[in-house]
Amino acid sequence: MYFVKKTLTGLLLITIAAQFYRLAQNNDPSAMPNHISRVVNVPGQVNATLRKACYDCHSNNTRYPWYAQIQPLNWLVNKHIKAAKAELNFDEFKNDTKRKQLSKLRAIENSLEDGTMPITSYTLIHRDAILSKHEKKQLTEWIKTSEESLEKN
Template identity: 35%
Template structure:
């Protein structure tokens, strides 16, 4: 038993040498959702606190991301979040994709699938009240309709 614990401890120490890359991609405000859509500050604040860590190039890595294997999980989650929707590069999406992503975002927020409960446990400021959820859903749908009307989608 003692040998197994020593092996596990050595393995745990060794994996600490394999840190994740915490460098965020360069940001261009001209492509950022909040900037290009002139998002009202109260809504922008909600989006920044509840969405941007995983769905933008403005990730603030938590202290536990320096401990492996947690860091690997965090990095995988961020990479997946950015792949699904990246608010920092929103302007690069075709209008049809923009509208679709906002439709999905509204549904996920409304159905309480976002932000993830596992995320809000470590980031209590990201937890949304029912009123904040409603505000986000309404805003995402409003912008979605504006995009669709402007591009006759």
């Protein structure tokens, strides 16, 4: 019993101490000179859909939920964001080669078709990020138009 009490006390102290160690937030208020809209046309409704379902993980600006203020959840959220941005960052899209841009657009289309994006762990908490059939169709049509535009240039 003594060992269990000491262990629990130690874990509690570590958890409390961890609350003071904060990672940098994924919030960059600066202008977005490399945003996808600088490469292809992003209509208002498409932008709104991307903002609500994709940008928290795939941009330089995340709307952090309340639970992300608690360690170690904050570390997990930031790790997830970092991995997502490595795959696709809408705010840095212009920095990619045209070939990579096309590849990323196709990857978005594929993940919409197979339902892997937005991921389930995100939509469980962010119910507004669940895409309707209309939104998926709208995004798919935008992707096709964007691919055509990129291939012409």
